[in-house]
Amino acid sequence: MPYYINTFNRKYKAISANCAWPRIELGSTPRGIACPGPITELVKAYRSAKNGDVIEVLATDPGFKPDVEAWVKRTGNQLLEFRQEGGTYIAVIKVTAKK
Amino acid sequence: MKKRVVIIGGGAGGAIAANRLPLEEFDVTVIDSQPYHYYWPWLLYIAFKGSRRPMKAEIRSLLRPGVNFIQARAEAVDLANRRVQLEGGKAVEYDYLIAATGSGPNYSVIGGLDKAVEKYGDYHSTEANAWRVWDTINKLKGGTFAVIVGGDPYRCPPSPLEGVFLAEEFFRSRGLRDRVRVLFASPYPRPYPAEPMNEVVEPLLKERGIEYVTFFTLDHIDDEKKVAVSMEGEELKYDALVVIPPHAGADIKYSPPDVLTQDRFVQADKYTNNIKGFDDAFVIGDASAVPVAKTGVTAHLQATVVVKRILGEDARNTGRTNCPFDLGYGLGTFVISDFENPVVKLPPSRFSHLAKMAFAAAYWDMIKYPELWDPIIDAYFEATRPAKLRRFYG
Numbered sequence: 001m002p003y004y005i006n007t008f009n010r011k012y013k014a015i016s017a018n019c020a021w022p023r024i025e026l027g028s029t030p031r032g033i034a035c036p037g038p039i040t041e042l043v044k045a046y047r048s049a050k051n052g053d054v055i056e057v058l059a060t061d062p063g064f065k066p067d068v069e070a071w072v073k074r075t076g077n078q079l080l081e082f083r084q085e086g087g088t089y090i091a092v093i094k095v096t097a098k099k
Numbered sequence: 100m101k102k103r104v105v106i107i108g109g110g111a112g113g114a115i116a117a118n119r120l121p122l123e124e125f126d127v128t129v130i131d132s133q134p135y136h137y138y139w140p141w142l143l144y145i146a147f148k149g150s151r152r153p154m155k156a157e158i159r160s161l162l163r164p165g166v167n168f169i170q171a172r173a174e175a176v177d178l179a180n181r182r183v184q185l186e187g188g189k190a191v192e193y194d195y196l197i198a199a200t201g202s203g204p205n206y207s208v209i210g211g212l213d214k215a216v217e218k219y220g221d222y223h224s225t226e227a228n229a230w231r232v233w234d235t236i237n238k239l240k241g242g243t244f245a246v247i248v249g250g251d252p253y254r255c256p257p258s259p260l261e262g263v264f265l266a267e268e269f270f271r272s273r274g275l276r277d278r279v280r281v282l283f284a285s286p287y288p289r290p291y292p293a294e295p296m297n298e299v300v301e302p303l304l305k306e307r308g309i310e311y312v313t314f315f316t317l318d319h320i321d322d323e324k325k326v327a328v329s330m331e332g333e334e335l336k337y338d339a340l341v342v343i344p345p346h347a348g349a350d351i352k353y354s355p356p357d358v359l360t361q362d363r364f365v366q367a368d369k370y371t372n373n374i375k376g377f378d379d380a381f382v383i384g385d386a387s388a389v390p391v392a393k394t395g396v397t398a399h400l401q402a403t404v405v406v407k408r409i410l411g412e413d414a415r416n417t418g419r420t421n422c423p424f425d426l427g428y429g430l431g432t433f434v435i436s437d438f439e440n441p442v443v444k445l446p447p448s449r450f451s452h453l454a455k456m457a458f459a460a461a462y463w464d465m466i467k468y469p470e471l472w473d474p475i476i477d478a479y480f481e482a483t484r485p486a487k488l489r490r491f492y493g
């Protein structure tokens with residue numbers, strides 16, 4: 001499972017289909033269990049990103065929303081969009097806060 | 100003719116697999132670049148307790164008689180032609196391959212980290228570096244001792260916080276707790292990334308006066324100014340620091356190359372450990388990109404499944420983890436979960452700590468005689484099934 005795909009050189013896609021520690025199967029995620037997987041993948045993509053880059057994170061855990069909101073607030077990056085497509089939660093983040 | 104099974108790596112996963120394969124049916128060869136099998140969890144007790152207990156044993160001494168051992172570094176694996184290229188030009192052919200090459204720190208990801216490790220040590224690489232941590236904490240008489248998670252993946256999810264708890268206990272036992280501030284920083288939303296376990300851990304951090312910073316993505320270390328700097332330019336001041344380094348897989352060339360992820364982990368089916376696209380090649384333990392925690396228990400269980408599959412059974416992984424978590428002061432818990440169940444909120448107890456120590460004492464025996472320990476391990480895993488525990492602990 002690729003944790004991120006570098007498309008167009010400057011756009012990242014962090015895919016987290018499930019939860020790290022544990023990562024659990026699609027569909028069986030109890031609602032509200034905040035799982036670290038998506039944030040872990042986001043941080044990995046963020047490490048290699050530059051200001052102006054866009055990171056798209058896909059997650060199946062509803063707990064991802066408060067976590068990603070807290071992350072952008074704390075780090076000063078921008079959440080361009082958060083949407084839900086079926087059971088998938090998609091966050092689109094613009095990297096703006098890197099020094 | 101017997102089928103040839105080649106196992107690269109004589110660590111937790113590789114040694115168990117080698118000792119489980121019936122030698123009447125298989126010609127089993129273990130390849131390792133160096134002579135020792137390391138019991139890695141012990142780095143923690145060197146670093147924070149100065150433990151002199153031996154943490155390594157010769158691989159040869161752990162393998163059953165009849166298993167071949169070649170001490171050489173594997174340089175390349177040709178999956179289509181079933182060949183492992185060794186350093187020095189020799190090659191070995193196989194009918195089945197088990198890659199069990201573990202993982203290790205990748206210091207290059209974080210600026211200044213190699214120098215910081217030279218100076219303060221760490222507990223995710225070598226015995227020498229773990230002893231450096233022991234020196235560091237013994238020398239520190241005041242100021243800030245920082246433990247920082249450098250990034251994912253790393254071995255054993257609880258290990259960063261285990262270091263924090265043991266360091267705090269150390270400074271308190273030396274009567275220095277009012278002068279040494281213990282600080283933990285991580286890139287994640289909570290001190291322990293999985294919420295249920297965090298509910299056990301966060302109150303303990305507060306109770307013991309351990310400070311923590313979340314969402315801190317370490318960019319570089321400036322040891323002249325004694326600051327750890329985040330990607331957003333936030334600075335954490337320290338007097339001594341230990342970083343949990345992001346890990347990478349072994350430096351082996353695979354063909355086809357697309358079985359590897361960017362950080363050199365081998366992609367595989369999470370239920371069968373088959374390397375992507377190959378039914379005669381497997382990867383187990385830390386070397387795999389399978390989304391499960393990098394623990395010895397995982398390597399052990401996967402080795403068992405892979406051996407069964409080579410024997411023709413349709414065995415599958417449950418994704419079970421069982422990571423002991425030292426909380427300091429003789430207390431412990433376990434991180435227990437599987438593919439179907441998230442981490443259980445298992446409260447701290449003396450029993451969990453004792454279980455970790457009992458396991459450490461029995462470790463070498465379990466590697467040598469896996470089949471003798473099966474009934475005990477099976478009974479333990481049955482008694483602690485996450486679905487069962489969740490009914491008690493939520």
Ligand SMILES: Cc1cc2nc3c(=O)[nH]c(=O)nc-3n(C[C@H](O)[C@H](O)[C@H](O)COP(=O)(O)OP(=O)(O)OC[C@H]3O[C@@H](n4cnc5c(N)ncnc54)[C@H](O)[C@@H]3O)c2cc1C
Pocket residue numbers: 107108109110111112113130131132133135136137138139140141142143171172173174199200201202222223224254255258349350351383384385386393394395396397398421422423
């Ligand atoms: C501080 C710490 C605490 C831990 N605590 C726990 C715990 O409490 N419980 C738990 O279950 N796990 C724990 N772990 C994790 C556990 O140690 C590992 O998950 C386990 O060792 C993985 O086994 P492995 O066989 O995949 O790799 P390893 O045991 O690392 O073995 C890999 C082997 O491959 C060899 N190798 C590598 N590259 C090559 C090559 N190119 N050619 C030939 N040979 C090669 C290496 O020399 C090595 O011998 C901890 C780890 C650390 C660092």
